[in-house]
């Protein structure tokens with residue numbers, strides 16, 4: 001599991017750690033990690049051309065110190081000082097002493113064009129708002145391909161908002177980000193995360209001073225530990241029975257895909273509730289599923305997955321499923337008929353357009369502020385909200401957030417959301433909490449998307465579904 005902390009938490013931990021260290025020692029730890037990554041990216045440090053973009057804070061200090069160390073190893077180091085009066089004094093002195101040069105304004109373009117590596121030390125966790133003036137112009141030059149070299153962001157790409165993952169204005173787009181001490185939301189949540197490139201975390205000894213993280217990113221081992229493990233004496237009921245209320249005459253395929261996802265998510269039995277013609281299609285594809293016309297008549301379940309491809313006019317069915325008071329997942333059309341607030345375990349799985357409609361805002365606003373809007377909806381409906389998209393974010397009403405790291409554009413295809421809804425519902429029926437069910441499902445779903453993409457150029461939702469069993473098998477091992 002990797003942890004993400006807020007700027008306030010990082011600053012408090014840095015203060016506590018710095019109180020036990022000699023002056024400047026913490027920055028030197030950060031710089032050592034930064035230099036190691038830069039040296040690894042260069043085809044030899046000696047003779048390499050390095051351009052340091054240094055703002056007036058400690059982020060600029062890191063970059064100047066790194067430039068100094070690279071210069072000592074034989075690199076040609078140039079620095080652009082964005083705020084010369086405020087430039088980090090020790091870092092600048094070290095940079096000059098190592099033979100680094102300050103670039104005159106007129107020579108910035110030439111220096112960037114010749115650079116093998118650009119160090120972005122304009123702003124770090126002290127950033128407020130996007131880049132302005134000359135800094136914005138530099139970021140634009142870098143994006144416009146004015147350098148053939150790698151752009152390495154120090155701590156985070158300058159100009160993105162550290163705590164929200166929002167991009168309030170112009171910002172640097174990096175190829176790599178070397179980040180210190182712990183993760184930041186900007187490095188895992190789009191749109192900011194898209195500007196970070198490859199992440200290189202550097203341990204500076206902060207962890208003992210940091211609180212439990214409010215935002216986490218699961219890894220394979222976390223997901224394996226969370227996946228249901230049916231005991232030796234389990235039966236199909238004890239493994240969980242999931243009800244799927246999905247599909248319609250208009251969208252029968254959504255039911256087929258959601259039931260498919262549910263069958264592969266560990267539940268012992270899947271009960272499908274829906275119109276006869278759709279049920280016939282579901283059973284033709286999945287003879288192991290049991291079907292009935294409505295939530296009331298299909299038999300007992302331990303959790304409901306509601307909404308994928310439900311179409312219009314199904315309010316009564318949704319109300320019947322919700323009335324059971326069981327753990328519930330609500331997707332797609334089901335989101336039109338939400339109760340005022342949930343009182344039991346609930347997982348909502350909107351994409352940005354659906355969440356925008358729920359909150360009465362524009363889709364663009366949701367995409368620009370994914371964390372904010374997922375949190376707002378979680379608080380509003382007292383439900384875990386899994387916001388789908390280029391980064392899938394899960395916000396719990398208790399304040400915890402998870403960000404899924406396995407997303408892939410291979411999933412941006414019709415019907416993959418139905419597979420996810422079925423899978424997550426199955427995990428709910430298997431006893432996972434909404435936060436665990438949603439994050440485990442998103443993780444496996446992303447891996448299935450990648451696996452399907454490795455096997456086919458542009459995988460369909462059916463390909464993603466077909467890849468799920470092997471993904472779950474490799475995560476948890478074979479059932480005994």
Ligand SMILES: NC(=O)C1=CN([C@@H]2O[C@H](COP(=O)(O)OP(=O)(O)OC[C@H]3O[C@@H](n4cnc5c(N)ncnc54)[C@H](O)[C@@H]3O)[C@@H](O)[C@H]2O)[C@@H](O)CC1
Nearest residue numbers: 014026027030057058059123124125126127128129130155
């Ligand atoms: N505190 C420490 O000991 C350590 C700090 N480290 C580095 O220090 C960074 C944080 O340094 P600072 O707190 O000095 O903050 P920054 O270097 O991120 O920013 C410095 C100043 O820039 C100004 N500023 C903010 N937004 C601006 C904008 N949009 N346009 C123009 N100016 C703006 C503000 O006055 C801010 O205080 C970290 O990101 C990391 O790189 C690392 O060296 C690790 C150790």
Ligand SMILES: Nc1ncnc2c1ncn2[C@@H]1O[C@H](COP(=O)(O)OP(=O)(O)O)[C@@H](O)[C@H]1O
Nearest residue numbers: 388389390407408409411412414415416417418
């Ligand atoms: N650009 C993207 N990168 C990664 N995943 C994406 C991207 N766009 C969509 N997805 C994922 O694809 C799935 C699409 O779900 P959804 O929008 O509900 O489609 P549908 O209703 O057609 O199934 C979600 O899991 C979502 O997170």
Ligand SMILES: [K+]
Nearest residue numbers: 120123154158
């Ligand atoms: K930076």
